Amino acid sequence: MSKPHSFLLFFLLFLNLSAFSQKKTLLTKFTTENIIIDGKIEEEIWKTAALASDFVMFEPDNGKPINATKKTEVKIVYDNDAIYIAALLYDDEPTKIKKEITNRDVFGVSDHFSVYINGFNDGQQDFRFFVSAAGVQMDCIATEDSEDFTWDAIWDSQVNITDFGWIVEMKIPYAALRFSKANKQTWGLNFMREIKRDVQKYTWNHIDTKIGAVIPQAGILEGIENIKTPTRLFLIPYTSAYYQQSDIGSDTTLKAGLDIKYGINDSFTLDAILVPDFGQTKFDNAILNLLPFEQKFEENRPFFTEGTDLFNKGGLFYSRRIGGEPSAYPNLTDEEEITNYPSTVNLLNAVKISGRTEKGLGIGFLNAITEKTKATIFNSLTNEKRKEVIEPLTNYNVLVLDQRFNQNSSVSFVNANTTRNGEFRDANTSALVFDLNTKQNTYNLYGDFKFSHVNTLEDYNGYKTALNFEKTSGRYRYLFSGKYISENYDINDLGIVFYTNYHSALANGSYRILNPTKVFNTLKIEQELNLEIQNTTGKIQENWYKTVFKGTSLNNDYFELGIVLNPLESFDFYEPREYGSYVYIPKRIASYFGFELNRNNPLTLDMTVNFTKYDEQKRITSGLYISPKYRFNDKISLAYALEYTKMKNDRGWVDSNNSGIIFTERNREILQNDLTGKYSLNNKMTINLTARYYWSYSKNHDFFTLQNNGYLAPNSTYNLNKDRNFNSWNFDLSYSWWFAPGSEISVLYRNYGLERASTVEKEVSKNLKNIFNSDLTNVLSISLRYFIDYNVIKNKF
Incomplete structure (x- = not known):
């Protein structure tokens, strides 16, 4: 090939790649028209609103333009209260659109449309809003590490299946978003469409899967000017009734309480629970635990799952510590026995404040108080009963400072503190965490240093440090990691750690296809080496060589195949x-x-x-x-x-x-x-x-x-x-x-039991009979939660 032809080919290729790398911009406009969210898009303002189109495939065939028969067109307008989104999703076979009805935040087998909004355009965090073709809402706060679907906002949407495809109309109030105080707003923006029957996802602004980071590859929304967030004050009163019955007897309980969500300013929100009620949370999966460690349970209480991504920085916070098992055990004489030892401690109240400033500083503060708890002890010699404190009045708090910069990097400081009244054990842990990425999001350097202090009869300190270097882009990627944990590193008053007193080294390499082949839609091959050495003895604590194949x-x-050799x-x-x-x-x-x-x-x-x-x-x-x-x-x-x-x-x-x-x-x-x-x-x-x-x-x-x-x-x-x-x-x-x-009525019937024995019974049928013949507990509960928006009340009166 001649040099001019080679130069022309290179130039055209450069233009094509540059087009993909450029961020698309959508210009929105202000409206005074009353927009009804009905999935019809009949208001006049939609006729002149700017159009976002030309979607490209995110996966599996990354970068492939969307077929004309599936073209997608989206418009955004705004007023003083909210932004409005109208999406026309064309489909040449509307009868084949998947539309399974699910619970909120459950995707199911459905087509989906979503909008990703970053009010600070900092490439760090999205507020994501999804609507399925069945009209089910999903929403989350997303970072590069996770999508937190426990966060629920109050917004409106409607879908309409048509003869050309389907329509989505959304209203997202400013109270559901976070953005700067600037008169002229510039937001990060992307749209995603999922066509479920083809297992394909398309985005408005191209997301290059050769690059590990997704959020910085969003497009731009401009045109929003001179808006002010309304007062973000939401009250959620609730009442519930429980009827419980077992062989011991029956009991009726009535509860009432209040959750408060208050926007301190445009950036920060206060959440508080008064007289908490977690009676309808999912049950714990109890097991026969023969390990030397406690069983780690998932958190099911809404207050400790909703919007807690900031508090999980540094890995110092295990929320089940709050209201978990008592920390002490009574001192007994030979004549004494415990007749009542509460398995959990009651939570009195909890509050959390979280948000992020215009300059990228995230601040989170969580505080919770649990009540004094006593065990009952019986003396067989004197026939007297006494009570002994096994958990005093206890205060838990977590403080997080997380500074983001360069749209893809952060440095964080985290402190977790547990203070118990009296002579009981206190603890404090701090962590410094950094997560640094190159401008092109091709390499990552991550590390931390953590220090723990426990105040008991004998105070002791411990520390943990780690450093990781990773290539995060391309077909071939690798990771090198080193870690050191001292013997007395102890975060178990408000966090959870099992293994300490060792140092380790890990190396990981992987290969993946970025576009489908003749055999696979996706494929990833991963290999890993790990070695852990116990500090005191120098003996090997853990070692493995691992190979994993996974794909579609x-x-x-x-499918997934793994081989692990120790x-x-x-x-x-x-x-x-x-x-x-x-x-x-x-x-x-x-x-x-x-x-x-x-x-x-x-x-x-x-x-x-x-x-x-x-x-x-x-x-x-x-x-x-x-x-x-x-x-x-x-x-x-x-x-x-x-x-x-x-x-x-x-x-x-x-x-x-x-x-x-x-x-x-x-x-x-x-x-x-x-x-x-x-x-x-x-x-x-x-x-x-x-x-x-x-x-x-x-x-x-x-x-x-x-x-x-x-x-x-x-x-x-x-x-x-x-x-x-x-x-x-x-x-x-x-x-x-x-x-x-935001308002829900729920009715729950719960039946549960647990049976332990020292005689092994190997027939499943007899074990089932034993558990159903044991003291099963039946609970019937009714709960009502009602969402009250201060602005609605203010406008009415």
Whole structure:
């Protein structure tokens, strides 16, 4: 090829790439016309509003222009209260538009349209609003790390299925957004359209998947001028009634309280709960926990899930500590026993303040107070009862300062503090975290330094530090990471950490296709090496080499294959439950394979099998997860999940006595069944079913004594019964009606029970019979929450 032709080809290619890299701009206009959100777009203002079009594919075939038969046209106008969005989504086969009705914030099998708004245009955080073709709303606060769908805003939308496709009309009040005080606003903006039957997503401003960061690749919205946010004061009073019945008796409880959301200014919001009521939150999945650590539970209480992304910076905040188990245990004499030990502590009130300044400084403050809690103790010699404090009046608070800059980087300071009245344990932890990206979002440097201080009978300090360097763009990517955690690093008063006193190094490399091939829509191959060394002894605590293949076929079926090799002998410093002791862990190899059929099909199947072989005689772990789901129509669906694990000749701690630390060789089985169902009467009213049955046992057959070198010696004299049999049952049937924006009536019937035994029963039918013959608890509750907007009341009066 001649040089002029080569130069021309290069120039055209440069123009094409430059076009993709340039940000699109949409100019909006002010309106005084009354816009009715009805999905019809009949107001005069829409005829002259500027048009956003020419969408391009985000995935799977990144950068491909949208087909003319699926063209998408969007317009935005604004007034003194809100912005209004009108979208025409053309489709040459409107009868094939997917439109499953789901609960709010559940995507389901539906087409979707969404708008991403960044009021500061800083490339750091989006407010995202989605509407499905069934009219269901979803919204979230998004950063590069996560999408927080627990955040719920009050906004309006309507859809209309037509003979040419479908229409979306949205009204997003300024109270649902955050932006600067500038007279002339410049916002980051993008639109996304998902065509579910083709498993394709399109965006207005091109998002290059060769670049890891998505938010900085938004377009621009201009034209909004001289707007002021209204007073953001929202009151959510609630009342609830509970009727509970068990073998012990019955009880009726009435509760009432108030949630407050107040916009301190354009940037910051105060959330407060008075007389909290979490009686209808999702149940915890209790298990037979034989590990040396507590079971970590998911947070289900709305106050601690909604809009808490800022408080999760640095990983110092585990909200289940607030109102969790008491921190102390009573001192007992030989004649005393505990007759009542509360499993949780009552939350008295909580408040959080969060927001971000115009210059990118995010500030978050959370404070919660729990009440004094006592255990009841009975003296069998004197027949007297006494009470002892096991958790005093306690104050928890978290402070976060998060400075963003260069549209893609941040430095954060986090402090978590727990103060207990009296002589009880206090704790304080601080963290400095930095997340730095190159201007082109091709490389990332992330690190932290954390310091913990615990004030008890003997004060102690600890620290943790880590540094990570990562290539975040292109087909080939890599990561190098190093970490050091001191022995006394302890954040467990308000955070959660299990493993300390080690240093580690990790290397990860991956390859991915950026556009579909003749075989795959997506494909990623990942390899990883990790080594952890215990600080005190210099022994290996953990090691692995991992290879993972994951991708989707041209039929949009997902698959994942993983092989994990632990080639070196290592030692567990926690399983012995005694400081300074450790136990040998043999070499092992594990593998798993999973697949999920295209979720667009009425009948789908999700299945995973796994297998682990230890370098120890006949020690094997295998597992199966299988979950079919059937969607009868757009309103009704039913899903079942079975998870089964079998551990043959598993080894673990069972006891400590005068002769030493006792380990056992045991056989274990774990069976969990989950049934979930949904019936959507419409997009505001649903009936949901959630049922879970869990059974697990541990059957010991040989005992050992732990030696000082970490190895086990046979013990033929130990004969205590340490077998375990565990059954757990939960059943929730709920009805929910969002009768007005932010206002809900919910009715819940709950049935649950738990059975523990030291005699192993291996027949599932007998275990089911045992749990249903146990003291099952029945709860019927009704809750009403009503959303009150101060501006609506002000305008009426």
